[in-house]
Amino acid sequence: MYTLQIEHGVKDFEMWKGAYGADPLGRADSGVLAERIYRPVDDEHYVVLDLDFASREEAAEFLDRLRSNVWSTPAASPALASGPKTRIVEQVSGARLQ
Template sequence: MFTLQIEHGIRDFDMWKAAFDRDPVNRAASGVLSHRICRPVDDSHYVVVELDFNERGQAEKLLANLKDRVWNSPAAAPALNGSPQTRILESAD
């Protein structure tokens, strides 16, 4: 299993979550099996998102779509604050 991990600052969680729920990259059609949203206990203006995939290529393609279609668009990502940090992880067990 592969996980696309995304971390970034946000201006407002409710605004960010509404944009995430609109799903502008169609996560299910992109191969996302499940997702988790985490927030640091000491920073309400930061999120960590983990998206799980069967194949590495699916994670790479969704990341490219996020960079091209979402993160460059204030309409698609109205609460984004700064540049996201990303990595693709492979399950080790």
């Protein structure tokens, strides 16, 4: 399993959530298997996302599409307050403790 981790500042969380919910790149059709959205408890203007993919290639392709089709145009990402930080990580272990 590979996870595309994304974090960035947002001007307004609800505006960002609406734009994310519109799903302009078609997450499911792009190979996203699961998604998790986090917000730091002390910063309502920051978002952290984990998007899971079956392959590293799918994660990298989706990241390229985000960079070229969404983040490169202010009109396509009006809620962003800062440039995204990204990385692709591979799950190497995992277990439920309870």
